[in-house]
Amino acid sequence: MKIGLLNSLFLAVTSVLAIDLDTSSKDSICDATSLIQQGILDYYAGDDYGGAVGMFVSPYYWWEAGLVFGGMIENWYLCENTTYEDMLYEALMAQTGPDYDYMPSNQTMVEGNDDQGVWALTVMSAVERNFTNPKDGAPGWLAMAQAVFNEMYSRWDTANCGGGLRWQIFTWNSGYNYKNTISNGCLFQLAARLGRYTGNDTYLEVAESVFNWLLEVDFVVLKDEANVYDGATIEDNCTDIVKYEWSYNHGVVLGGCAYMYNATNGSSEWQTRTEQILGGAESFFFDNSIMYESTCQGSGKCNTDQRVFKAIFSRMLGYTAVLAPFTEDSITPLVDASAAAAAVSCSGGSDGHTCGLDWSTTSGWDGLYGLGEQASALEIMNQLLIHQRPGPLTGSTGGSSEGDANAGLNVSTTNVLQKKINITTGSRAGASIITAIVLGVIILGGVWMIY
Numbered sequence: 344m345k346i347g348l349l350n351s352l353f354l355a356v357t358s359v360l361a362i363d364l365d366t367s368s369k370d371s372i373c374d375a376t377s378l379i380q381q382g383i384l385d386y387y388a389g390d391d392y393g394g395a396v397g398m399f400v401s402p403y404y405w406w407e408a409g410l411v412f413g414g415m416i417e418n419w420y421l422c423e424n425t426t427y428e429d430m431l432y433e434a435l436m437a438q439t440g441p442d443y444d445y446m447p448s449n450q451t452m453v454e455g456n457d458d459q460g461v462w463a464l465t466v467m468s469a470v471e472r473n474f475t476n477p478k479d480g481a482p483g484w485l486a487m488a489q490a491v492f493n494e495m496y497s498r499w500d501t502a503n504c505g506g507g508l509r510w511q512i513f514t515w516n517s518g519y520n521y522k523n524t525i526s527n528g529c530l531f532q533l534a535a536r537l538g539r540y541t542g543n544d545t546y547l548e549v550a551e552s553v554f555n556w557l558l559e560v561d562f563v564v565l566k567d568e569a570n571v572y573d574g575a576t577i578e579d580n581c582t583d584i585v586k587y588e589w590s591y592n593h594g595v596v597l598g599g600c601a602y603m604y605n606a607t608n609g610s611s612e613w614q615t616r617t618e619q620i621l622g623g624a625e626s627f628f629f630d631n632s633i634m635y636e637s638t639c640q641g642s643g644k645c646n647t648d649q650r651v652f653k654a655i656f657s658r659m660l661g662y663t664a665v666l667a668p669f670t671e672d673s674i675t676p677l678v679d680a681s682a683a684a685a686a687v688s689c690s691g692g693s694d695g696h697t698c699g700l701d702w703s704t705t706s707g708w709d710g711l712y713g714l715g716e717q718a719s720a721l722e723i724m725n726q727l728l729i730h731q732r733p734g735p736l737t738g739s740t741g742g743s744s745e746g747d748a749n750a751g752l753n754v755s756t757t758n759v760l761q762k763k764i765n766i767t768t769g770s771r772a773g774a775s776i777i778t779a780i781v782l783g784v785i786i787l788g789g790v791w792m793i794y
């Protein structure tokens with residue numbers, strides 16, 4: 344009896360560990376993010392028997408895994424803690440696919456440009472943070488990012504809306520007729536980062552042209568508090584814009600501008616753009632300096648994907664404060680207030696440190712939980728450390744990743760598939776049969792996974 348009682352006391356003490364964040368102490372921040380990452384790994388499938396390495400459990404899609412690993416690589420770097428290094432390495436290698444371009448065979452049929460793009464931004468962090476280089480003859484992280492760049496840019500579509508990437512890669516996926524900011528924002532930022540890292544101006548020119556297109560179609564509207572809208576369908580030549588504003592769109596475009604500012608040695612044009620996009624971000628996604636997903640959070644309607652947007656938005660605020668130092672004074676108070684508020688929110692669940700979605704309630708956890716909530720709290724807290732370590736590396740400041748400017752150009756899964764299943768408007772029947780097969784595979788796969 345006594346042993347039993349002791350045991351349960353011990354369990355209670357070890358399992359309910361609250362977060363006590365001192366925003367000015369690195370140890371405290373890293374202890375807090377360590378607990379939060381344990382919560383992230385509760386959803387990780389790669390450690391389970393039969394689970395997929397580099398994937399999280401349902402309902403978390405492939406793209407979200409790519410996003411979350413980006414925040415964990417940042418934490419590996421900022422806290423200088425190698426505990427998850429091998430796990431992250433295995434995850435990034437498991438999902439890169441046979442052509443080392445983040446089109447793994449079992450995602451190819453459903454993958455969108457935004458999915459591939461978000462993974463590429465994470466891989467770019469591996470490049471800029473000098474993360475363990477691929478072994479056994481595999482191409483470097485830089486070559487993988489270049490492969491994604493080359494493939495995405497090869498999909499640039501001038502036939503509709505004067506340019507831009509479509510959301511989807513494949514004709515049979517719904518959303519193929521939609522051009523969106525996140526897909527183009529990822530290409531813009533990826534090009535800016537490749538240009539800054541390699542010193543190859545071609546990437547910067549592409550970044551500039553993608554940004555100009557976003558302006559031309561009014562997905563991005565520059566002014567003191569700039570708007571960054573979601574996208575539009577091609578039927579009306581991208582004029583009927585879906586005017587939702589999401590923090591991940593704002594964040595990815597903001598980060599791209601900051602990289603351009605830095606890569607151009609501080610051009611006044613990119614300074615103004617960075618200021619304007621940041622001005623919009625400050626006014627749309629903060630209330631009393633506390634970050635929130637304004638389009639869905641107030642109404643309690645954020646879906647699984649939308650609950651993780653604050654994570655990548657936070658990461659981009661941090662990069663911006665470092666790469667465009669004139670923004671630091673504006674960004675630091677937002678990060679401090681939001682991270683402290685997130686810590687108060689991370690007080691739920693049976694472990695005592697499950698994070699919620701709403702950080703503004705002073706009473707603590709709001710009862711919501713999930714991978715997105717954990718990842719967002721991790722990434723806002725990461726930013727408290729952003730100025731304590733060197734900024735993103737380049738090839739000439741100590742980066743060691745091997746590149747290949749031609750990666751992805753000849754063995755493109757995209758092209759192979761496009762040729763194999765050439766769906767024209769004249770063969771609609773073919774398209775619907777393929778859709779049925781794809782759906783069948785997904786449904787059968789789902790049923791299989793339940794059993």
Ligand SMILES: *[C@@H]1O[C@H](CO)[C@@H](O)[C@H](O)[C@H]1NC(C)=O
Binds near residue numbers: 378380425426
């Ligand atoms: C490194 O991270 C692990 C896992 O989060 C944690 O258990 C450990 O205490 C951390 N080490 C240090 C020195 O903070």
Ligand SMILES: *[C@@H]1O[C@H](CO)[C@@H](O)[C@H](O)[C@H]1NC(C)=O
Binds near residue numbers: 395438447
């Ligand atoms: C998907 O493919 C990757 C390799 O490309 C593999 O590691 C993973 O286990 C697969 N996932 C599923 C759900 O089958």
Ligand SMILES: *[C@@H]1O[C@H](CO)[C@@H](O)[C@H](O)[C@H]1NC(C)=O
Binds near residue numbers: 505506
């Ligand atoms: C379609 O939109 C693009 C980009 O705004 C514009 O350049 C082009 O002139 C438009 N085409 C037509 C037919 O309206």
Ligand SMILES: *[C@@H]1O[C@H](CO)[C@@H](O)[C@H](O)[C@H]1NC(C)=O
Binds near residue numbers: 606607608
């Ligand atoms: C930025 O400065 C570096 C080093 O002085 C120089 O090599 C590079 O050409 C400059 N880039 C631009 C776009 O001005």
Ligand SMILES: *[C@@H]1O[C@H](CO)[C@@H](O)[C@H](O)[C@H]1NC(C)=O
Binds near residue numbers: 608609665666734
């Ligand atoms: C570019 O970023 C570095 C940090 O990586 C920073 O020290 C430097 O001042 C930035 N350049 C400009 C022009 O602001």
Ligand SMILES: *[C@@H]1O[C@H](CO)[C@@H](O)[C@H](O)[C@H]1NC(C)=O
Binds near residue numbers: 742
């Ligand atoms: C990057 O990693 C390489 C290989 O591990 C190492 O030789 C180099 O010193 C590292 N660079 C920096 C800036 O840490």
Ligand SMILES: *[C@@H]1O[C@H](CO)[C@@H](O)[C@H](O)[C@H]1NC(C)=O
Binds near residue numbers: 545748749
């Ligand atoms: C610069 O990048 C472009 C675009 O990928 C590529 O075609 C070119 O070969 C690169 N130049 C060098 C010197 O690597």
Ligand SMILES: *[C@@H]1O[C@H](CO)[C@@H](O)[C@H](O)[C@H]1NC(C)=O
Binds near residue numbers: 750751
């Ligand atoms: C692309 O083609 C070149 C020359 O034909 C070849 O050397 C290279 O291995 C190919 N790249 C890939 C990724 O297969």
